[in-house]
Amino acid sequence: MVVLAVFMVLTAIALERAVVKRALQAEEDGLQLLIYSLLAAVDRDRSGTSLTVSADRLFEPGLVTRNSGLYALLYDRNKQAIWRSESITIGFPAIEEIGLGEWKFQTIEHQATPYFRLGFAIQWPDINDQLQRYDVVAWRNAVDYFEQLNRFRQTLWAWLIITTILLLLIMYLVTRWSLLPLKKIGLEVKAIEDQEQSGFEQNYPDEIAPLTENLNILLRREQYQRQRYRNAMDDLAHSLKTPLAVLTGLGDRETMNPEQLETLRDQTERMNQIVSYQLQKATSVSDIRITKPVDLVAVIDKLVSALEKVYQEKAVKVVRELPPRMLLRMDEGDCLEIVGNLLDNAFKYGRRCINIAGRMLDDKTTSLVIDDDGDGLADSEIEQILNRGTRLDEATEGQGIGLAVVADIVQSYNIELAFSRADSGGLRVSLIFQAV
Amino acid sequence: MRAIVIEDDIDIQRQIVERLKSEGFAVDSTDNGDEGLYLVQEYPADVAIVDLGLPKMSGLDVIKKIRDQANKIPILILTARGRWQDKVEGLDAGADDYLVKPFHHEEMMARIRVLIRRASGWSDSRIVCSPVSLDTATQRIYVDERELDLTAYEYKVLEYLMLHAGEVISKTMLTEHLYDDESDNDSNVIEVFIRRLRQKLDPEENLKPIETLRGRGYRFTLRRADQPQP
Numbered sequence: 090m091v092v093l094a095v096f097m098v099l100t101a102i103a104l105e106r107a108v109v110k111r112a113l114q115a116e117e118d119g120l121q122l123l124i125y126s127l128l129a130a131v132d133r134d135r136s137g138t139s140l141t142v143s144a145d146r147l148f149e150p151g152l153v154t155r156n157s158g159l160y161a162l163l164y165d166r167n168k169q170a171i172w173r174s175e176s177i178t179i180g181f182p183a184i185e186e187i188g189l190g191e192w193k194f195q196t197i198e199h200q201a202t203p204y205f206r207l208g209f210a211i212q213w214p215d216i217n218d219q220l221q222r223y224d225v226v227a228w229r230n231a232v233d234y235f236e237q238l239n240r241f242r243q244t245l246w247a248w249l250i251i252t253t254i255l256l257l258l259i260m261y262l263v264t265r266w267s268l269l270p271l272k273k274i275g276l277e278v279k280a281i282e283d284q285e286q287s288g289f290e291q292n293y294p295d296e297i298a299p300l301t302e303n304l305n306i307l308l309r310r311e312q313y314q315r316q317r318y319r320n321a322m323d324d325l326a327h328s329l330k331t332p333l334a335v336l337t338g339l340g341d342r343e344t345m346n347p348e349q350l351e352t353l354r355d356q357t358e359r360m361n362q363i364v365s366y367q368l369q370k371a372t373s374v375s376d377i378r379i380t381k382p383v384d385l386v387a388v389i390d391k392l393v394s395a396l397e398k399v400y401q402e403k404a405v406k407v408v409r410e411l412p413p414r415m416l417l418r419m420d421e422g423d424c425l426e427i428v429g430n431l432l433d434n435a436f437k438y439g440r441r442c443i444n445i446a447g448r449m450l451d452d453k454t455t456s457l458v459i460d461d462d463g464d465g466l467a468d469s470e471i472e473q474i475l476n477r478g479t480r481l482d483e484a485t486e487g488q489g490i491g492l493a494v495v496a497d498i499v500q501s502y503n504i505e506l507a508f509s510r511a512d513s514g515g516l517r518v519s520l521i522f523q524a525v
Numbered sequence: 526m527r528a529i530v531i532e533d534d535i536d537i538q539r540q541i542v543e544r545l546k547s548e549g550f551a552v553d554s555t556d557n558g559d560e561g562l563y564l565v566q567e568y569p570a571d572v573a574i575v576d577l578g579l580p581k582m583s584g585l586d587v588i589k590k591i592r593d594q595a596n597k598i599p600i601l602i603l604t605a606r607g608r609w610q611d612k613v614e615g616l617d618a619g620a621d622d623y624l625v626k627p628f629h630h631e632e633m634m635a636r637i638r639v640l641i642r643r644a645s646g647w648s649d650s651r652i653v654c655s656p657v658s659l660d661t662a663t664q665r666i667y668v669d670e671r672e673l674d675l676t677a678y679e680y681k682v683l684e685y686l687m688l689h690a691g692e693v694i695s696k697t698m699l700t701e702h703l704y705d706d707e708s709d710n711d712s713n714v715i716e717v718f719i720r721r722l723r724q725k726l727d728p729e730e731n732l733k734p735i736e737t738l739r740g741r742g743y744r745f746t747l748r749r750a751d752q753p754q755p
Contacts, residue, residue: 326607330605330626331626334537334626334627334628335534335627361627365607391617392609392613395612395616398616399623401643425610429609
């Protein structure tokens with residue numbers, strides 16, 4: 090746009106300059122012609138020592154009509170005007186020195202009126218064949234010229250501005266029109282991100298169609314791969330856990346000697362924990378780019394109603410201080426996993442009351458605090474939880490995989506997790522999520 | 526007590542069935558959802574143990590169909606998928622509790638007992654209808670401070686009657702909840718158990734804990750100390 094505007098202005102300036110130059114040249118040529126015709130009418134005067142112009146040989150009517158705007162003067166070498174055209178009614182200043190045979194064209198302001206002046210120096214033999222120097226000067230009133238030039242300039246710039254605006258408008262429309270498919274692509278990408286559609290569905294012009302088609306193929310492949318991966322993990326979980334369940338069941342029988350029984354139990358338990366943890370880790374999504382926002386409040390409601398069923402006998406009172414909606418950009422399964430494990434602990438260790446408080450800290454962060462009224466943890470135990478590595482096989486036996494999974498997911502989503510003492514003396518778990 | 530086990534892995538199914546039987550349960554088992562659904566509909570049981578990963582009809586669908594028929598049987602789900610998403614889905618569908626595979630059989634039994642008690646409105650493992658008290662966890666029975674020595678079948682009859690204290694329990698219901706196979710039941714055997722229970726619970730015949738309603742069945746008459754939950 091800017092380039093176009095600059096280009097248009099530069100064109101106009103160049104055009105104007107060319108026109109002015111040509112017009113000036115035309116004026117100069119006209120005056121030159123006048124001087125030639127004047128010279129044709131020049132003759133020696135009666136005394137033979139000076140020159141004069143014979144009116145009958147002068148065919149330029151402008152020179153004989155008073156105040157016609159066209160004037161001519163003839164000067165001798167002393168700069169004395171020896172002849173003036175009949176059109177002259179005012180005085181004109183003498184011309185400064187001109188080289189012999191040289192044309193001198195000037196635009197001069199005289200008595201508040203612009204004039205073109207052309208001077209020419211000649212030599213003419215006198216009666217004694219002595220060459221005498223003379224200056225021929227022609228004046229032309231330039232008022233009309235400048236008026237015309239101004240009119241030309243106004244027209245030029247007016248048209249230029251109109252054309253530029255029109256061109257810019259057309260360019261804008263053309264750009265908008267040609268970028269329309271890209272805007273559509275942008276909207277579709279957002280819809281894909283929000284999982285409202287699975288690929289690009291609109292019709293696109295031939296230039297862009299290959300791009301969207303290829304992106305569709307990529308998306309389909311990616312979705313297929315991810316699905317396949319998850320299915321494989323799921324199948325693996327099922328096929329590994331079923332034999333583990335059989336082994337565990339075997340360990341529950343009392344037909345073996347206690348030592349063997351102990352070993353069998355320990356080893357199956359360990360295998361189970363490792364398998365569970367690695368599978369949880371593998372199936373956790375933690376790819377927030379193509380996930381639909383999840384409502385934390387809905388997740389909490391779901392979990393509380395499920396846990397109230399499981400811990401029905403404890404009749405734990407759950408106090409919720411939550412806004413109507415808390416949107417997070419994370420996979421729903423991962424969100425359920427984190428909050429589910431933490432709430433499960435609260436139900437397990439709490440006595441009568443669990444407090445769940447959530448609020449938006451600002452536009453970007455959401456906090457969730459879960460308090461139970463159980464025995465809580467000693468400071469050293471809290472430290473132990475936090476310092477524990479996320480690799481389960483390094484963890485001490487007997488610790489559930491729940492918190493290890495939580496720690497892992499929390500880390501992959503950049504969520505802040507902290508444990509402290511609740512006002513009721515129980516455990517307080519605080520989470521700070523990045524909101525949508 | 527009668528339990529229905531729907532589990533497609535034969536080894537696990539066998540282990541669960543053996544364990545339940547050793548705890549005095551009458552057990553029906555199947556490896557597929559269709560038959561499981563049929564069993565739940567046809568044989569009134571006290572608890573159903575449903576594996577979520579069943580072939581053909583999934584465990585989740587089985588649970589939904591059971592609940593669609595307004596059947597309130599307590600359901601314990603077994604799942605290999607330990608994610609909360611799966612647990613919540615199962616509980617949402619109508620299950621009452623879950624166990625993630627692999628699990629210990631003690632834990633399974635504890636949960637089953639809780640579910641059965643809960644279904645009858647008892648919130649504690651001790652069922653008390655003064656002066657009789659029965660502990661479902663330890664399977665011990667006291668009348669005041671005196672501990673009773675009951676056979677496995679006597680215990681099963683008393684537990685069932687006490688769980689449904691105040692309700693009329695027909696002989697058919699009792700046999701169905703006590704025996705695996707209906708063909709070998711004999712209503713006379715129930716009468717024998719009831720007579721023996723009356724002697725053991727109330728040797729002086731001043732409590733009269735079990736009432737016979739002619740042609741209808743039996744009723745445990747002692748009032749619950751613990752009011753059932755609504």
